[in-house]
Structure formats: structure tokens, C-alpha cells
Amino acid sequence: MVTNAASLVRPADVAGVVDVVRSAGAAGPVGRTLTIQGAGTKAAWGGSLTAVDIVLSTTGLTGVVAHEPGDRVVTVRSGTPLRELQETLAAAGQRLCVESGYDDATIGGVLASGEAGPLRLRYGSGRDLLIGVEFVRADGVVARSGGRVVKNVAGYDLGRLLCGSFGTVGVITTATFRLHPRPAASAWVVAAGVRKDALLSPGGLPPGGLADGAGTRERAAIAVLADIATMVPSAVEGNLDGPDDAGEVAVLVEGSPAGVAARARTVQALMADQLAGVDVAVVAQPPSWWGRYPFGDGDIGLKLALPVTAVPVVLATLHERFSALLTVRGSLGSGVLYAGLPATVDVRLLTDALADVRAWLAGTGGSVVVVTAPPSIRDGLDLWGEVAGLSLMRRLKAQFDPAGRFTAGRFVGGL
Amino acid sequence: MSAATATELARRLRARLGASAVVTDEAARRTYECDGLAHYRTVPALVVLPESAEQVRTVVRECHEAGVPWVARGSGTGLSGGALPHADGVLIVTSRMRRILSIDLANGRAVVEPGVINLAISRAVADDGWFYAPDPSSQSVCSIGGNVAENSGGAKCVKYGFTVHHVTGLELCTSEGELIRIGSWLAADAPGYDLTGLVVGSEGTLGIVTKVVVRLLRRPEQVTTLLAGFPSMAEAGAATSALVAAGLVPAAVEMMDALAISAAEQAVACRYPEGAGAVLIVELDGPAVEVAEEEWTVREVFADCGAIEVRRAVDEAERAEIWKGRKSAFAAVGRISRNYIVQDGVIPRTSLASVLASIDELARAAGIRVANVFHAGDGNLHPLVLYDETVPGELDAALSVSGAILDLCLAHGGSITGEHGVGVDKMAKMPRMFSADDLQTMQLLRCAFDPPGLANPGKIFPTPRLCGEPPRPRSAESAPGIHQGIEIW
Numbered sequence: 031m032v033t034n035a036a037s038l039v040r041p042a043d044v045a046g047v048v049d050v051v052r053s054a055g056a057a058g059p060v061g062r063t064l065t066i067q068g069a070g071t072k073a074a075w076g077g078s079l080t081a082v083d084i085v086l087s088t089t090g091l092t093g094v095v096a097h098e099p100g101d102r103v104v105t106v107r108s109g110t111p112l113r114e115l116q117e118t119l120a121a122a123g124q125r126l127c128v129e130s131g132y133d134d135a136t137i138g139g140v141l142a143s144g145e146a147g148p149l150r151l152r153y154g155s156g157r158d159l160l161i162g163v164e165f166v167r168a169d170g171v172v173a174r175s176g177g178r179v180v181k182n183v184a185g186y187d188l189g190r191l192l193c194g195s196f197g198t199v200g201v202i203t204t205a206t207f208r209l210h211p212r213p214a215a216s217a218w219v220v221a222a223g224v225r226k227d228a229l230l231s232p233g234g235l236p237p238g239g240l241a242d243g244a245g246t247r248e249r250a251a252i253a254v255l256a257d258i259a260t261m262v263p264s265a266v267e268g269n270l271d272g273p274d275d276a277g278e279v280a281v282l283v284e285g286s287p288a289g290v291a292a293r294a295r296t297v298q299a300l301m302a303d304q305l306a307g308v309d310v311a312v313v314a315q316p317p318s319w320w321g322r323y324p325f326g327d328g329d330i331g332l333k334l335a336l337p338v339t340a341v342p343v344v345l346a347t348l349h350e351r352f353s354a355l356l357t358v359r360g361s362l363g364s365g366v367l368y369a370g371l372p373a374t375v376d377v378r379l380l381t382d383a384l385a386d387v388r389a390w391l392a393g394t395g396g397s398v399v400v401v402t403a404p405p406s407i408r409d410g411l412d413l414w415g416e417v418a419g420l421s422l423m424r425r426l427k428a429q430f431d432p433a434g435r436f437t438a439g440r441f442v443g444g445l
Numbered sequence: 446m447s448a449a450t451a452t453e454l455a456r457r458l459r460a461r462l463g464a465s466a467v468v469t470d471e472a473a474r475r476t477y478e479c480d481g482l483a484h485y486r487t488v489p490a491l492v493v494l495p496e497s498a499e500q501v502r503t504v505v506r507e508c509h510e511a512g513v514p515w516v517a518r519g520s521g522t523g524l525s526g527g528a529l530p531h532a533d534g535v536l537i538v539t540s541r542m543r544r545i546l547s548i549d550l551a552n553g554r555a556v557v558e559p560g561v562i563n564l565a566i567s568r569a570v571a572d573d574g575w576f577y578a579p580d581p582s583s584q585s586v587c588s589i590g591g592n593v594a595e596n597s598g599g600a601k602c603v604k605y606g607f608t609v610h611h612v613t614g615l616e617l618c619t620s621e622g623e624l625i626r627i628g629s630w631l632a633a634d635a636p637g638y639d640l641t642g643l644v645v646g647s648e649g650t651l652g653i654v655t656k657v658v659v660r661l662l663r664r665p666e667q668v669t670t671l672l673a674g675f676p677s678m679a680e681a682g683a684a685t686s687a688l689v690a691a692g693l694v695p696a697a698v699e700m701m702d703a704l705a706i707s708a709a710e711q712a713v714a715c716r717y718p719e720g721a722g723a724v725l726i727v728e729l730d731g732p733a734v735e736v737a738e739e740e741w742t743v744r745e746v747f748a749d750c751g752a753i754e755v756r757r758a759v760d761e762a763e764r765a766e767i768w769k770g771r772k773s774a775f776a777a778v779g780r781i782s783r784n785y786i787v788q789d790g791v792i793p794r795t796s797l798a799s800v801l802a803s804i805d806e807l808a809r810a811a812g813i814r815v816a817n818v819f820h821a822g823d824g825n826l827h828p829l830v831l832y833d834e835t836v837p838g839e840l841d842a843a844l845s846v847s848g849a850i851l852d853l854c855l856a857h858g859g860s861i862t863g864e865h866g867v868g869v870d871k872m873a874k875m876p877r878m879f880s881a882d883d884l885q886t887m888q889l890l891r892c893a894f895d896p897p898g899l900a901n902p903g904k905i906f907p908t909p910r911l912c913g914e915p916p917r918p919r920s921a922e923s924a925p926g927i928h929q930g931i932e933i934w
């Protein structure tokens with residue numbers, strides 16, 4: 031969250047970014063702190079900034095630097111809106127398989143926040159498709175890693191450090207991505223009116239932890255995932271919003287027209303079989319909730335990154351505690367889902383739920399993160415839970431930004 | 446380390462790990478003097494073969510206390526000297542850590558020890574219809590720990606990606622001897638920096654992995670492999686570009702030139718199309734309907750580009766027959782040349798034709814033969830530079846051609862290594878690909894993970910950075926020239 035006192039600067043090129051960062055460092059013994067912002071769509075994500083003197087906007091760094099369709103590679107400046115890039119690529123029959131839940135999001139913002147949409151099931155997230163990066167360090171030095179070819183293991187991959195770093199490491203100025211051809215055909219297989227009890231495993235968290243083998247009870251909607259895996263779905267999304275009998279599961283199938291038609295029919299049959307009594311349709315457009323977060327401005331947003339077998343139990347637990355206040359959307363296929371709660375929710379109830387679910391997931395690598403919450407609630411919550419390797423992360427931050435100049439307080443462990 | 450230090454360290458490690466885990470005999474140590482890149486040799490001061498993560502930690506802690514460097518080694522198949530031992534250090538060999546600790550198909554994961562052989566993972570889950578995707582040519586002998594260090598690729602990474610895309614978590618022993626779990630293990634997207642993604646591909650310089658969590662995939666419904674012979678590399682290269690233009694993402698697109706074909710023919714009698722100046726192997730996998738459609742597209746492309754013969758394999762035996770020549774190609778070149786250098790460089794796919802022509806010119810001018818075997822789908826070249834060490838001047842000529850090929854890759858905007866790593870072999874080339882600032886920035890990472898610099902020192906970076914030195918802004922005038930590193934080395 032940015033205070034009004036901070037000044038906004040909008041450099042037009044990398045040299046301009048360097049000037050801003052250097053002058054911030056030169057301002058007295060303490061220097062000034064910066065936060066990096068693209069379109070600002072996720073300004074309310076993460077922890078409260080402990081200090082910010084300058085908002086460094088990347089929106090002056092725009093445009094495609096190079097796009098070679100034959101290489102399926104694009105180099106783009108970080109302030110470019112993702113949507114604009116996709117339009118450019120679409121003209122060449124290609125796409126970047128990275129998505130944002132916000133229409134105006136920039137490339138840099140999507141990378142730094144680690145956003146990924148439904149396609150993550152098949153293509154991973156930004157860090158999996160980023161093959162080269164240029165960024166400005168806290169001391170104003172411009173550094174690059176990776177390159178412009180899809181296969182390259184020369185040197186450390188600093189793109190991996192920047193993706194999901196919430197602007198705590200450096201200012202991403204240019205990104206190079208691996209691209210994919212746009213599919214000739216797409217179809218969504220949508221099961222509507224799925225009863226929540228077909229998706230959820232009620233009865234609370236089983237005693238013990240998931241890592242100890244505490245039973246996860248497979249539910250029909252989860253079991254169907256295994257069946258459809260050989261149909262290579264590009265996405266498997268769920269939506270639990272509203273009444274108990276209004277859940278939805280939607281599967282995206284992409285490929286050739288004949289292939290998509292055949293696979294969509296197979297997926298339809300498998301889903302109809304598993305989710306008995308539910309209407310399953312093949313449609314040409316995604317459902318309205320597709321790729322959208324189940325929370326808005328001022329709401330509490332959670333990110334649930336779960337082993338897929340834990341999805342029914344965790345969702346049921348949250349559902350039991352918050353009932354109709356809770357909305358959930360996301361990738362059933364990859365176990366990464368988002369939950370929304372109104373800011374009026376009982377904070378103690380939320381604190382307990384976070385602690386209980388996190389404890390149950392311990393040792394599995396699963397996590398529950400409070401992505402966004404109003405400042406009054408946020409500061410009292412443990413947003414990230416226990417973070418594996420936090421001491422190494424502190425050391426990384428100390429190496430890359432020893433003065434703590436970038437985006438202080440927003441990231442794990444107060445980094 | 447001094448002889449006294451080595452003796453004391455060996456004594457302490459024997460007491461903790463048992464006598465059979467510590468190798469001090471010189472002849473026995475000598476068997477570990479190199480990895481797959483045999484022209485770099487160093488006998489390690491001590492070799493240790495731990496059996497568990499705890500034993501690895503013990504070794505690393507002892508090294509840390511004594512200030513002794515160490516190098517991790519899996520199966521020793523690496524091709525960049527990444528596992529080249531340190532003369533004053535300990536070589537930690539993971540070959541006794543070969544347990545598959547758990548397989549969780551419902552979550553699509555396996556947890557394995559670092560010494561587990563790559564292919565053993567796919568074998569363990571094959572009956573259930575699953576597989577582990579990264580498939581380096583050495584997959585029947587290389588270890589998963591080595592794959593993690595090198596971010597190994599393979600023939601199918603054009604579609605499936607590299608090791609980094611298939612490892613979701615690690616147990617890492619830091620150089621200070623702390624065992625930590627990093628990454629998302631059975632889930633995705635762990636909060637915080639992507640430590641797993643940083644460690645994969647760091648060539649053993651950020652710590653040693655003691656457990657690896659790999660992602661398992663469902664076996665595709667249909668796999669079809671096509672082999673096509675072309676009159677020359679020009680037609681095969683054009684076919685590769687046409688496949689991309691047609692919007693296909695095959696699982697593999699592999700190319701061999703006439704010299705490589707003739708070597709493979711002599712070695713394994715692969716019976717590739719007679720008279721072919723080049724062959725392409727294209728593997729398609731996925732849902733049956735689409736694979737069948739794609740096969741027709743590929744056949745059309747082949748025909749348009751002048752293929753002289755096309756063969757098709759649909760079962761494992763036929764497929765093995767087609768792949769036999771390609772997979773044996775590196776070793777087969779030993780049949781037609783006393784010595785050879787395996788090069789690994791990457792170019793943008795669209796530069797294929799021009800780079801191949803330039804390699805041909807380089808070879809001709811130097812009077813050296815170059816066999817080309819490569820992953821055409823992602824522009825990853827493996828030129829094999831042939832020479833005879835008994836002929837004066839040939840080694841130098843071969844080294845010069847081999848180096849010039851990497852310069853060619855860089856001139857086309859490519860990379861000095863696509864999958865073999867930098868190791869010791871390509872350190873001197875790093876300043877050609879990256880600026881001094883880039884290299885110094887990368888080493889900040891190393892300073893965070895390994896402040897004393899004990900984990901595989903002397904690899905990747907031509908000019909190591911001292912971690913005590915705080916990063917400072919420097920003016921362009923004071924920055925060392927990018928060629929300075931080469932002069933130093």
C-alpha cells in the first residue's frame with residue numbers, strides 16, 4: 031500500500047531506471063526507499079510497506095523489443111501490458127502462456143507477483159516460460175541472465191529469483207519468453223450445478239497431518255482429474271460460489287478442431303459419469319468466472335497451493351468455518367486455488383483457520399497465503415505462514431539489496 | 446589441504462560413516478579423477494560415499510569446520526567437468542543413495558535420493574502408466590542429483606522442458622552443513638523466492654541435494670516416431686523450420702548429418718535411409734486423434750522438403766530401432782575418429798541453416814571433420830569435432846574449431862551451453878556471453894548460499910567473487926572490460 035507522500039517517477043528507459051535507483055541510494059546516509067509498480071493492479075497484494083519514498087513506475091518501459099515467430103521467442107519491456115503483448119503475438123498465431131486475473135496487468139507485475147492463470151496446469155507459470163531477463167539492482171547496476179534461446183544453462187538463472195519476488199530484488203526492465211502456437215481450436219467442458227459435497231470432504235481436518243498420511247478422501251470431482259489426464263487438458267478449473275448446489279467444474283481442451291471435438295466428448299462423458307446427475311456441456315466460451323479472482327478491492331484474498339489430494343479436505347474445512355462468506359476459484363488440476371472472504375469476517379476465526387490448515391499441511395510443501403487484505407486486518411495476520419528456507423531468503427535479500435531499499439515489508443519474513 | 450588435515454579428516458569421517466565409506470587409497474581415488482569430460486583430471490584428496498542425508502551433512506559439516514572444499518558427484522557422466530574433483534578437497538559421491546523414498550501418484554510426485562538413476566524413476570511408475578519426462582541421452586546411467594545440478598534436458602525437452610520444470614522441491618545440505626527443505630514438494634508455488642529453481646542448474650555450487658521431489662506425468666495415449674532421410678542438411682533444416690511454421694510442438698526433433706549417420710551405421714547398424722545426407726527423427730505424442738493428424742502434417746512437410754524416405758514406428762521395438770542410431774551417435778563417432786570433442790551450443794532455430802554452413806566452412810578451413818548431431822527442435826547443436834591426438838597440431842586445430850563454433854552461437858544470439866553446463870570447460874567463454882556485471886550479480890547468489898565458497902569452487906565463473914566484499918555501484922569507466930576475464934584465463 032502506497033502512501034500519498036511518496037513521489038511517483040516514471041522513467042522512459044533503462045538508463046532512467048538506473049538514475050532513479052542511484053539517486054535514491056545517494057540521498058543521504060540512509061537513502062530513500064522505493065517500491066516498483068506496473069499498472070498497480072496488485073498494489074494491495076502482500077504485506078504493508080514499512081517505508082516508501084518513491085514509487086518507481088515501469089509504465090514508461092513499453093513495447094516489444096524483438097519477436098521472431100520462427101524461434102517462438104519474444105523480448106518485451108516490463109511495463110508493457112500483458113494484453114497488448116498477447117495481441118501482438120496473436121497476429122503471428124502465437125501466445126505467451128502466462129495469464130493475469132487483471133486486464134491491465136503489466137509483464138513485470140505479473141512476473142514479480144508470480145501470477146498464473148488456468149493455463150498453469152499445462153504450461154506452468156511465468157518463471158517456467160521466462161528464458162532471459164534484464165533488471166536493475168538496488169545499487170543501480172544493470173544485470174542480465176539467461177538469453178534469447180529456449181535452451182540455455184549458462185550461468186545462474188536470476189529470472190527464477192525475480193519471479194514472485196514482489197519487487198524486493200530488483201527492477202525488471204526487459205523479459206524474454208518462450209512462446210507457444212495458438213491452438214487452432216478450443217472448447218470448455220463445463221459441469222454446472224455441481225453439489226459442493228461432491229467436491230468437498232466434510233468432517234474437518236483428519237487428526238494428524240497430511241504428511242503423516244492422515245486420510246484424504248478422494249471426491250468425485252477430484253477423481254475425475256486422474257481420468258482425464260490423458261486427454262491433456264490445458265486447464266481444469268473449479269468455482270464454488272453461491273448456493274451449495276451451484277458449484278462448477280470447467281475443463282479447457284485445446285488443439286486441432288477434430289482433436290478438440292473428440293477429446294471434449296471424452297472429457298464430457300467421464301465427467302458426467304463421475305458427477306452423476308449433473309449437466310455437463312461442451313461450450314465455445316469460458317464461463318464468466320474463468321481466470322478471475324474470487325475477491326475484489328477491500329476483500330480478503332487467500333491463495334491455497336495444495337497437494338491435489340488435499341483440495342477436498344481443505345476446501346471443506348474452510349467452507350465449514352466460513353460457510354456462505356467463502357468463495358473459491360482456481361485450478362483443481364494443479365491444486366492452486368484462490369479464496370475470497372469479506373473484510374467483515376471474524377479475524378480470530380480466520381487466524382485459527384489459517385493456523386489449523388497450515389499445521390495440517392506441514393511437511394507436504396502446501397501453503398496458504400493471505401494474498402491481500404485491508405491494512406487494518408493485514409497487519410495482524412501471519413500472511414505467509416511458515417516459509418521453507420526463510421533464512422536463505424534473508425541472505426539473498428541482504429546480498430541483492432543490503433540497504434533494504436526495495437519494497438521493504440511487503441514480502442515473506444518482512445523482506 | 447595438507448596431508449595431516451586429510452588424514453585427520455579421513456579418521457573422523459571413518460569414525461562417523463564407517464570405514465567402507467571413506468576412500469584414501471591413491472589408486473582408488475584416481476578412479477574418480479574425471480567425469481564424462483575426460484581431458485580434465487584431478488585426483489581428489491579424499492573420496493566419501495555417504496549412504497544418507499545425515500551422512501552427507503556430517504561430511505559437509507566436517508569440511509566446513511576444516512575449511513575444506515568439496516565437490517558432489519553422481520554417476521560422473523557430466524560433459525563439462527562439473528564434477529571434476531578438487532585436489533585439496535573431498536569428493537562426495539552419491540552412488541550409495543539410490544532409494545526411491547516415496548511415490549505418490551495421486552499427487553503426481555516421487556521423492557528420491559540424489560543417486561537414483563534417471564531411468565529408474567520412469568521404470569518404477571511405468572506399470573501404472575506414468576513417467577518422468579527429462580530424458581538425457583545418458584538416462585540409463587546418470588543420476589537425478591547430477592540432473593538437478595546441470596538442469597539436464599534431453600531429446601524431449603523441446604516439448605516437456607528441462608529438469609527445472611520437473612523438480613518441485615529439494616532437501617538441500619548447505620555448505621554450512623544445514624539440511625533444509627525448500628520448494629513446494631507435493632504442491633506448487635511455495636511462498637518466497639524460488640530457491641528450488643535457483644539450485645537446479647547451479648552445477649553443485651550452492652549446496653548438495655539430499656532429496657529430490659520430481660513431478661510425474663501420465664504417459665501419452667499415443668506416441669508416433671518418424672524417421673526421414675533427406676539429400677542434405679539444407680533440406681532437413683528447412684523441414685525443421687516448416688514444422689515450427691505449421692504450429693507443431695513435437696516431443697522431439699533430432700537431426701544427424703552424413704558423417705554422424707555413417708558413424709552410427711558402423712557402430713550399431715541402424716540402417717538409416719541409404720544415401721541420406723541428413724536424417725530427421727520426429728517424435729509426436731499426445732491424444733491419439735491429434736497425433737494422427739500431426740503425423741500427416743509432418744509427412745506433408747517432409748515430402749515438400751524433399752525427403753527421400755520416411756519410416757514410422759508405433760511400438761517400442763520399432764521406436765528403439767529408430768532411436769538406436771541417434772542415441773549411440775556420440776560414442777559411435779569413436780569408430781571413425783581416434784579422438785573427438787563433444788560440443789554443446791545453442792542458436793535460435795531460425796539461424797540453423799546459416800550456422801551449419803559456417804560450421805562447415807570452419808571445419809574445411811582447419812582441415813578438420815565435424816559430425817553434427819543435434820536437437821534441432823530447440824536449436825541445441827552438438828557438433829562432434831574429430832581429431833587424432835597422434836597427429837601434431839590436430840588437437841589444437843580441433844580446439845580452435847570447437848571454440849569458434851561457440852563464438853558462432855554467440856554471434857547469432859545463442860548460448861555457449863544448452864544442457865551440458867559450464868563446469869570448468871566453458872568458464873573462459875562466460876565473459877563472452879555475459880558482462881562483468883552480469884557475472885558479478887550471479888555470484889551474489891553464491892555468496893548467499895555458500896559464503897565460505899566451499900561448494901564446488903572454481904566452476905562456472907572465471908573470476909570468483911569474494912563474498913565479504915559488499916556490492917557497490919561502479920561507474921562504466923571502472924568496470925572491467927568484458928574480455929578481461931579471458932585474458933586472465
